[in-house]
Amino acid sequence: MIKFEQVSKIYSGGQKALSDVSFHIQKGEMAFLTGHSGAGKSTLLKLMTVIERATTGTVSINGHNIAQVKPKQVPYLRRDIGMIFQNHHLLMDRSVFDNVALPLVIEGFSHGEIRKRVAAALDMVGLYGKERHNPIMLSGGEQQRVGIARAIVNKPLLLLADEPTGNLDPKLSMDILRLFETFNDSGTTVLIATHDLGLIARMKYRTLTLKQGRIHGAMELDAESFLD
Amino acid sequence: MSITPQINRSKLPLSGRIVMFFMRHIQQSMASLGELWRNPISSIMTMAVLGVSLSLPAAMQVLVKNAQEIVQSWDSAAEISLFVKQDQTDQAIQSLLARVKAFPEVNGVHYIDREQALTEFKKLSGFGEALDYLDSNPLPAVITVTPSAEFSSPAGARALLQKLEQQPEVSFGKLDVEWLERLQAIVNLLERTVFAVASLLILAVVLVIGNTIRLAIMNRRSEIEVMKLVGATESFIQRPFLYTGMWYGVIGGILAWLIVNIMVFFLEGALVNLLNLYGSQFNLSGLGLADLIELVVVASFLGWLGSYLSVKQHLKRIEPN
Numbered sequence: 001m002i003k004f005e006q007v008s009k010i011y012s013g014g015q016k017a018l019s020d021v022s023f024h025i026q027k028g029e030m031a032f033l034t035g036h037s038g039a040g041k042s043t044l045l046k047l048m049t050v051i052e053r054a055t056t057g058t059v060s061i062n063g064h065n066i067a068q069v070k071p072k073q074v075p076y077l078r079r080d081i082g083m084i085f086q087n088h089h090l091l092m093d094r095s096v097f098d099n100v101a102l103p104l105v106i107e108g109f110s111h112g113e114i115r116k117r118v119a120a121a122l123d124m125v126g127l128y129g130k131e132r133h134n135p136i137m138l139s140g141g142e143q144q145r146v147g148i149a150r151a152i153v154n155k156p157l158l159l160l161a162d163e164p165t166g167n168l169d170p171k172l173s174m175d176i177l178r179l180f181e182t183f184n185d186s187g188t189t190v191l192i193a194t195h196d197l198g199l200i201a202r203m204k205y206r207t208l209t210l211k212q213g214r215i216h217g218a219m220e221l222d223a224e225s226f227l228d
Numbered sequence: 229m230s231i232t233p234q235i236n237r238s239k240l241p242l243s244g245r246i247v248m249f250f251m252r253h254i255q256q257s258m259a260s261l262g263e264l265w266r267n268p269i270s271s272i273m274t275m276a277v278l279g280v281s282l283s284l285p286a287a288m289q290v291l292v293k294n295a296q297e298i299v300q301s302w303d304s305a306a307e308i309s310l311f312v313k314q315d316q317t318d319q320a321i322q323s324l325l326a327r328v329k330a331f332p333e334v335n336g337v338h339y340i341d342r343e344q345a346l347t348e349f350k351k352l353s354g355f356g357e358a359l360d361y362l363d364s365n366p367l368p369a370v371i372t373v374t375p376s377a378e379f380s381s382p383a384g385a386r387a388l389l390q391k392l393e394q395q396p397e398v399s400f401g402k403l404d405v406e407w408l409e410r411l412q413a414i415v416n417l418l419e420r421t422v423f424a425v426a427s428l429l430i431l432a433v434v435l436v437i438g439n440t441i442r443l444a445i446m447n448r449r450s451e452i453e454v455m456k457l458v459g460a461t462e463s464f465i466q467r468p469f470l471y472t473g474m475w476y477g478v479i480g481g482i483l484a485w486l487i488v489n490i491m492v493f494f495l496e497g498a499l500v501n502l503l504n505l506y507g508s509q510f511n512l513s514g515l516g517l518a519d520l521i522e523l524v525v526v527a528s529f530l531g532w533l534g535s536y537l538s539v540k541q542h543l544k545r546i547e548p549n
Contacts, residue, residue, distance in 0.1 A: 046549075072461075075460060075464075078458065078459035083457055089453070102458055106461075109248075
């Protein structure tokens with residue numbers, strides 16, 4: 001689902017963000033991405049969502065070589081990826097319903113279908129009945145769950161979460177992680193970037209560790225991409 | 229990992245996509261109108277500026293339209309005088325008259341023979357007695373020719389004059405259209421001026437709308453970023469802004485129409501009074517329903533254009549980071 005082959009990224013200012021990164025996350029897998037701030041986690045996620053493009057090497061998402069994706073195709077690629085952000089990226093002047101419905105509106109679903117799917121997504125994250133609220137009236141944890149509902153409402157193949165538990169207490173963080181596990185159980189590939197090592201330690205998933213733009217440790221190596 | 233070389237354009241079937249395409253356009257155009265309704269203060273200011281800017285070219289249009297009407301009614305005043313050579317026999321003159329009458333460009337002829345010309349001259353010039361001392365009548369016979377409608381414009385009448393002068397019996401012809409040509413030149417100048425000023429004001433309309441849309445884009449920066457992140461295409465994001473620009477144009481156009489008609493109503497009484505003093509029957513015509521439609525179509529296109537230019541320039545710069 002996600003395949004990096006000798007990927008390097010140097011920003012235009014000469015700042016080296018990633019060097020020679022290779023890994024492969026299988027379809028249906030759930031994995032963590034950790035590292036100190038500045039280690040290149042954000043850059044890695046930006047390469048996957050085509051916000052940035054790799055300087056050298058190949059990034060493939062769901063079989064598409066990103067380097068060959070034209071700017072006009074980027075929106076369609078992103079529709080297959082559910083993204084969750086630490087600062088939620090919600091529209092504060094719109095209702096919870098409008099926020100969650102946004103990907104469906106963009107896709108062009110009918111009104112009835114949108115209502116059904118939004119209700120299902122909100123139900124899944126435990127916010128059923130809060131459609132008419134504004135995100136500003138909700139707590140941090142609830143806002144995060146609105147963001148999650150928006151990410152999954154379109155049933156994406158891949159879920160990317162950037163510090164989804166950043167501002168939450170351990171109990172809420174655990175709830176959110178359990179939520180990701182349910183999505184993973186239904187076949188969605190999940191990659192969670194976090195620096196919350198305590199959280200990762202309690203779970204048995206593969207962990208990619210970034211240090212100064214390089215992958216560290218043995219756990220991230222997967223046989224297929226490194227034996228050749 | 230499944231290899232799917234083609235990126236899914238949409239998850240909907242073709243028929244659903246076509247229906248949704250129109251649904252979306254209607255929804256977004258209505259949403260844009262609703263957006264203007266919800267922020268009345270800023271949108272009213274913009275619309276007022278557009279209305280005033282558009283009303284000036286529209287008012288000038290009224291001016292030109294009325295001026296042309298007046299000039300046209302004077303156009304038919306053109307008349308050609310042909311002076312017949314001295315030594316022509318009556319028979320030759322009669323044949324000339326018949327030939328000229330048969331010209332398709334000619335509406336009518338009036339013949340004044342030498343005797344009549346002399347009597348007339350005596351009467352009008354005041355030289356009456358003195359002329360009796362002449363041995364012979366020095367005046368030529370004259371044929372006055374009234375051109376048909378198509379040939380009564382200065383250029384047409386001039387062409388006809390040339391043709392008539394080629395007749396062997398004709399000594400020379402005279403066409404008194406200089407004043408008409410001057411008037412037409414003035415109207416031409418007026419038209420040019422209107423065109424130049426209107427172009428500037430139209431440019432102003434495009435710029436005002438462009439700037440308004442630019443501000444709207446800046447205000448919704450974070451929303452645009454989020455939309456790009458969840459897979460909205462450029463055309464989806466820009467559509468509401470294009471519709472907003474169009475609505476500005478539509479309402480600005482209607483305002484301009486109202487302003488001009490109020491102005492015409494205000495001026496009409498005074499102008500008609502003035503023209504009546506000169507003994508002229510004249511009605512000042514304002515802008516009708518067809519003009520309203522024309523104005524709204526042009527204005528909405530300008531609105532669309534202004535916002536298109538703005539969107540093309542500013543939307544690309546907003547990228548999620």
